[in-house]
Amino acid sequence: MRPMNAHALVLDRPRQLSLRELPLPEVRDDGALVRIEACGLCGTDHEQYTGVLPASFAFVPGHEAVGVVERIGADVAVRWGVEVGQRIAIEVFQSCRECAPCRSGAYQRCERHGLGDMHGYIPVERPPGLWGGYAEFQYLGPDAIVHAVPVGLDPVVATLFNPLGAGMRWAVTVPELHADAVVAVLGPGVRGLAASAASKDAGAGFVMVTGCGARDARRLATAPEFGADLAVDVAQHDPVRALREATGGLADVVVDVTAKAPEAFPQAIALARPGGTVVVAGTRGTAVAIEPDHVVYKELRILGALGVDSAAYRAALAVLASNRYPFAELERRVAGLDDAEALLRSLAGESSEPPPIHGVIVP
8 A cells, every 4th residue: 555644854944853744645747756765965954954054934855865756647757758666866956948047958047946946945835845855755846857877776875966966067067177187176075075086087187185174084085086196184284285296287177165165265266277267166155355366367267166967967877887986885874864863963063973974864
């Protein structure tokens, strides 16, 4: 007998997650119901939990979900090319496929959905409420974007389709990375390690990853396994000098994926060679002081990067399935719905134990 309800964690307000039972909806031709196997966590998750990213409504978080199609309408089955029983990865953004941004491929700015209507950030009061991955089931409407997960890829590992897809778009696609390029990745979290692997996989000649202090020590030690030729703790060493000593010059591409690290952006400018590219993907949360003259004198190209696109997600799933990099062995902590809060607090740096590189909720 099919279940009538699904358990879901609802973020009622900052630091208040409640376990609810939400009714499973009927699935018509333009929708689908996915049984969630795993949902990856990133900075957005713990910032939503702590209130750094506040919402004026209650919602089911979770935007890096992987699961099995339980029920699917005829229309979207054709549109997505998936069927009942198939494992899929769910993109965070939705696309109307009709507005100018969507038609151009920039569906992160979809006029119907955009940033205010992302999976894992939709009011629970909007029927059927199951819009995020912190739940046993997630509902998908007609504008969802999904990808088939390669057969045999573990669902927990498959949740890395999001951070690895980000690494591919931010470090390769956006800066138009060329073979043999020197790349500097600022930030050794899961997205920084993913950017390192993506750069090396795309043919980068040299990759440096930076971190800062004891919190990043384990992550920097892991970086060589993900393509890094050099890992630098900026609390102890000057990254510009370290890069010059290792390569004889500066970086063709600098990818800044740090969060709440205002000192990283000026560092990125210093690390870029004349005519180089700086990709800014991490958010600061505050104003940053820089010397604009360096941008002028070096004729730097500074690009912002928001989210991931479908091409990068597909490429990420292929790399994960290839086992070219040890993403399956990445240090991670897996939590159920009952201990998700403890994991979120750890990722927010509010635990006595160091946070894992990769956090995953398995409903």
